Amino acid sequence: MRILGIDPGYAIVGYGVLDYDGYAFKTVGCGAVTTSAGTDFTLRLLDIYNDISTVIDTYRPEYMSIEKLFFNTNQKTGIDVAQARGVIVLAAVQRGLPVFEYTPLQVKQSVVGYGLAEKKQVMEMTKNILGLSKVPKPDDTADALALAICHGHSHRIN
Numbered sequence: 001m002r003i004l005g006i007d008p009g010y011a012i013v014g015y016g017v018l019d020y021d022g023y024a025f026k027t028v029g030c031g032a033v034t035t036s037a038g039t040d041f042t043l044r045l046l047d048i049y050n051d052i053s054t055v056i057d058t059y060r061p062e063y064m065s066i067e068k069l070f071f072n073t074n075q076k077t078g079i080d081v082a083q084a085r086g087v088i089v090l091a092a093v094q095r096g097l098p099v100f101e102y103t104p105l106q107v108k109q110s111v112v113g114y115g116l117a118e119k120k121q122v123m124e125m126t127k128n129i130l131g132l133s134k135v136p137k138p139d140d141t142a143d144a145l146a147l148a149i150c151h152g153h154s155h156r157i158n
Contacts, residue, residue: 005148014140065151
């Protein structure tokens with residue numbers, strides 16, 4: 001199965017594309033969609049939509065795994081991330097791509113085996129699981145790959 005993992009944001013959207021055969025993962029592609037702080041927010045959303053649409057059209061994943069949002073202290077930031085997440089989900093749904101949501105706790109449990117793992121542990125295990133020489137940068141890209149791994153571990157292959 002081919003999985004697109006997404007770490008949503010509005011300044012940086014991490015993405016990672018993995019193939020998974022039920023035993024091993026293979027990295028197909030990864031990177032980040034970025035938008036400039038000085039750009040009108042609605043235009044940033046359009047850029048995210050267009051760039052994620054291109055990622056989906058290029059890699060043709062079968063599933064999309066995206067982080068479920070939770071609000072910490074800054075609700076303004078959370079609302080903006082939610083809007084960016086909305087256009088990302090829209091791009092997927094318009095292309096018939098099933099979307100699966102995972103909490104950070106679920107990702108940590110799936111990748112590290114411990115739901116309260118530190119971010120650095122998740123990044124290191126992601127690197128090891130994928131056989132990479134170093135942790136992908138930016139961190140959002142590594143997080144997106146971890147989300148794809150989480151979906152692979154959570155979803156049955158028929």
